[in-house]
Amino acid sequence: MLHYDLVVIGGGPAGLAAAYSAAQNGVKEILILERDQVTGGILNQCIHNGFGLHYFKEELTGPEYAQRFEELVAETSATVMTDTMVLGITPEKQIYALNPKEGYLTIEAKSIVLAMGCRERTRGAIAIPGDRPAGVFTAGTAQRYINMEGYLVGKRIVILGSGDIGLIMARRMTLEGAKVLAVVELMPYSNGLNRNLVQCLEDYGIPLYLSHTVTDIKGKARVEKVIVSEVDQNKAPIPGTEMEFDCDTLLLSVGLIPENEVSKTAGIELDRRSNGAVVYDDMQTNIEGVFACGNVLHVHDLVDFVTLESMKAGKFAAKYVKAPYAHSDDAIEIGNGERVSYTVPQKIDLSCGEEQTDLFFRVNQVVKKGVITLTASDGRVIFQRRKPTLLPAEMEKITLKKEDLKGEKKVVLSVRMEDEKA
């Protein structure tokens, strides 16, 4: 059996930052387990730029951002084991893994950081009717094919979903000579960043169909046609609005799900709202010494925020390695009030962690002239801030002084519109 102080599961941006931060905080025996041939995770296929503006204060491409962190980790004593698949973990912090060189491995750790990232929703997850020909890909799969393996997956493309991956792929396929006929979005607004609507769609004259969805796929061996219909307010297709696109490929950019299969094997408590673990403000899960960060905890928009969150997880994992600590039973619960779909962390513990904490959250609808409020059980306003626009596609962050929460058991975060009564 192998013994390490800290085992980090996943060598993407979250895992690398957590390992680096733990090393900075004095942990020597660190092992990073990565299932791919190299570390860097999804950044390796995100060859476009726009990464690192917050953290490195410069504009980097995905591979450059990954490499920066690989170089930082290489300077520490951390060991990286690639081609290694983790099968499960136990509450006693034993890790079972496999790789082609060493076979089956059992590793014992004082602390574990979960950094497995997320995966894409597929055709099955959204149940698109129609034939089942080749040529239906998730956008991320197509991205890996084109940017790493060198295959263009099609020539005439329809993209469903206007999240950032969909928009980035619309541009990428166009640059490589494919014709992107349409980007189709179910919602009446795009889920992507404004800058991507401009530089990926407008720059290349690619039409965006809002309040539309794919209602049929036709084709025998390969996709031949995709049928797109307009939807009503309840997102139901409107008969008679069908448009036919002659295409050979349908790319799906329809959301990401944190990959928590390994977390489940240890009985880690998951939050149905974020699809990630329930964590305290030091990123610790309900199992002592097991921390979570990055997209396995909740899906982020920007890698820079993944880095910051993971640095925090690494820091407290280091603290735990030095002197194991438990959370007090009266940690404060963060309730989700109106228009808030989830928060991370879900619990704040005044007895450990830092003096102030970031609270990440998303709204469940577009809110104009929003007022973000954190309310105590007696109705006292603990925190309030106004924001002109809040979008479900953009993660929001507020910073709380923990002493302001003293004496509370549960506080509630809500978002209302300015002209609405509190």
Add this chain to the structure above:
Amino acid sequence: MMKRELICIVCPQGCHLTVTEENGSYKVTGNTCKRGEVYGVKEVTAPRRVITSTMKLQGGRLPRVPVKTNGDIPKELIFQCMEEIDHVTVTAPVKAGQVVLPNVLGTGVDVVATRTMGMV
């Protein structure tokens, strides 16, 4: 007088800019940083973009290496630049930041690798 509404693409914030021109001088409003002002003027006078793509790689772990233009190039040259990139084959090892296509289309901008790839 000319007036144009733009969305800034410099960073993920995506500020809504208004660029007005009067007698050859430009004024940008709606930006929240200096870079937004520079972008606003450039976008209405001579729009430019950074291009990211991949090049063929020989002898490496993967058949492609990611690249970028090490600075923005005129927007109308995007597809010509892609064609130039298509014609180059890089041989491993290659280092991130290494120039793989100097002075692309005479723009004074180099295409550089964005990932170190060792020999296999």
